[in-house]
Amino acid sequence: MTFYETEWRKLLRHGLHLEEPTFVGRSCYARLDGDVRLRLEFVTNRISAQYEGIKATIINRKDGPIDSVSLWFGDILGIKKGNNPNFTQGILPHIWEGGSGPEWYVYQPSGADYRILADAVNGYAAMFQEPRQSGLQIGQAMK
Secondary structure: OHHHHHHHHHHHHHOOOEEEEEEEOEEEEEEOOOOEEEEEEEEEOOOOOOEEEEEEEEEEOOEEEEEEEEEEEEHHOOEEOOOOHHOOEEOOOOOOEEEEEEEEEOOOHHHHHHHHHHHHHHHHHHHHOOOOOOOOOOOOOOO
């Protein structure tokens, strides 16, 4: 199992809701509804081999891309404090792909961090899914 697949699986364990996920390199693919799919990938922003976020792309299987958004770790998680004396002010979380392979640089996300990231992806993906039937009618208040 690759580093990136391990990270996707951590997100799944912490609440990322994906149907039939498939892992390829730094990407994860899943079915949303009918012909609509979700592609998630770890992406760089400014520095090569420094993965600072997740790009989520909604794809229609027949017609191609519908929409995409970049969810930056710094925007979602903020600056994180660690035990490294070189970063006393904290650091923006990111994955660094160095000589020994990819790893979180200085700060390793907590379970709460993975839940926050999973919620951000779930919220975006939900905008492109058909509403699910529930016991409540639209407009009916919950008691």
